[in-house]
Amino acid sequence: MKIGFGFYKHMLNREQYDFAVQCGATHAVVHLVDYFYQGDQGDGNNQPIGNVELGWGYAGGTPQADWSVESLKALKAELNDAGLEFEAIENFDPADWHDILLDGPKKETQLxxxxxxxxNVGEAGIPVFGYNFSLAGVSGRHTFENGRGGAETVGMRGIDEVNTTPVPNGMIWNMIYDSNAPEGIQPEIDHDELWRRLEGFLKALVPVAEEAGVRLAAHPDDPPLDYVRGQPRLVYQPDMYQRLLDIVPSRNNALEFCLGTLSEMTEGDIYEVCERYVKQDRVAYIHFRNVRGKVPNYEETFIDEGQIDMRRIVRVLKENHFEGMLIPDHTPQMSCPGPWHAGMAFAMGYMKALLAED
Ligand SMILES: [Mn+2]
Known part of the structure; x- marks a missing residue:
């Protein structure tokens, strides 16, 4: 198995690459769009764009991601030069696919x-592309000082207004893609309609991904509730991942397997769920993190603090010959001058020790 490190867009520089390598990372996951935070402190996570709980502003003010082959190859060369393999890109820009998610007028152009x-990603030699087919995106969580030692972490304490406030027109994935959209809220759709849209997306994209040598990797809904902000969710119980895989039976229709989100779901045994999907060779990579509780009452924890026995997960992965990458995804913040980096370094060291065991 490989140990990876995730870089947000504003972290794409040599100091951050060196930090990741020092933590034991050999592989990189890159976000070319900063969804959540725009930090200029270098620690990844300290300047929220817009309203943290109700959604983040777009991107209108930040440059569009550059998806050209030259730009991707240049980034790959930078990562390689620092000693990292470019394993995956995580997430499309809402500007590029909002009407695929919404079944809007620009859908064909956006496909x-x-x-x-x-x-382009395939031509640049990047083997995995992670995505999350979601209207409301990651939203509706609160921050608590509930990690060990009072560490700041995110989670939920029941359903409240941040989960039920409808998504306004012109917003997708917490980001405003059209600031001139007519006032009002997005029309509510049902689960069948959302699955129909996903089916159209996968049937169009997977053959291209096969040809390009790229594995599309789906993240489950975080938080995994049936509805968030008035819109349905796709994968909020472990079985729903199977439905997604069965739409197009191909190794290139794969999973960005988030242990934390899967463990927050109200059904399923996390070890069996892990074994079930790894056995099918449909897990492209793993968000290796821990949580305590189930939706709608849970919080993210340090890697050794939550309800998942991470050592047992590693055993399941080894028994099933999983060769892919693990990344910490996110961790609680630690009380020190580099709260985000300290959390990541702690998780990385723990992962490295687990993988070194027989
Ligand atoms: Mn995740």
């Missing part, structure tokens, strides 16, 4: 655009 992105 062409995301197909070209996948071809």
């Amino acid at each position: 062409k655009r995301v197909k070209q992105i996948i071809r």
Whole structure:
């Protein structure tokens, strides 16, 4: 197995790459769009864009991601030079696929655009592309000082207004893609309609991904509730991942397997769930993190503090010959001058020790 490190867009520099390598990372996951935070302190996580709980502002003010082959190859060369393999990109830009998610008028144009992105990613030699087919995105959580030692972490204490406030027109994935959209809220759709949209997306994209040598990897819904902000969710119980895989039976239709989110779900045994999907060879990579509780009452924890026995997960992975990458995804913040980096370094050291065991 490989140990990876995730870089947000504003972290794409040599100091951050060196930090990751010092933590034991050999592989990199890159976000070319900063969804959550725009930090200029270098510690990844300290300047929220917009309203943290109700959604983040777009991106109108930040440059669009550059998906050209040259730019991707240049980034790959930078990572390689620092000693990292470029294993995956995580997430499309809402500007590139909002009408695929919403079944809007630009859907066909945007399908062409995301197909070209996948071809470019393949041509640059990047083997995995993670995505989350979601309207409301990651939203509706609160921050608590509930990690060990009072560490700051995120979670939920029941359903409240941040989970039920409808998504306004012009917003997808917490980001405003059209600031001139008519006032009002997005029309509510049902689960069948959302699955129909996903089916169209996968049937169009997976053949392109196969040809490009790229594995599309789906993240489950975080938090895994049936509805968030008035819109349905796709994968909020472990079995729903199977439905997604069965739409197009291909190794290139794969999973960005988030242990934390899966363990927050109200059904399933996390070890059996892990074994079930790894056995099918459909797990592209793993968000290796821990939580305590189930939706709608849970919190993210330090890697050794939550309800998942991470050592047992590693045993399941080894028994099933999983060869892919693990990344910490996110961790509680630690009380020191580098809260985000300290949390990551702690998780990385723990992972490295687990993988070194027989
Ligand atoms: Mn995750």
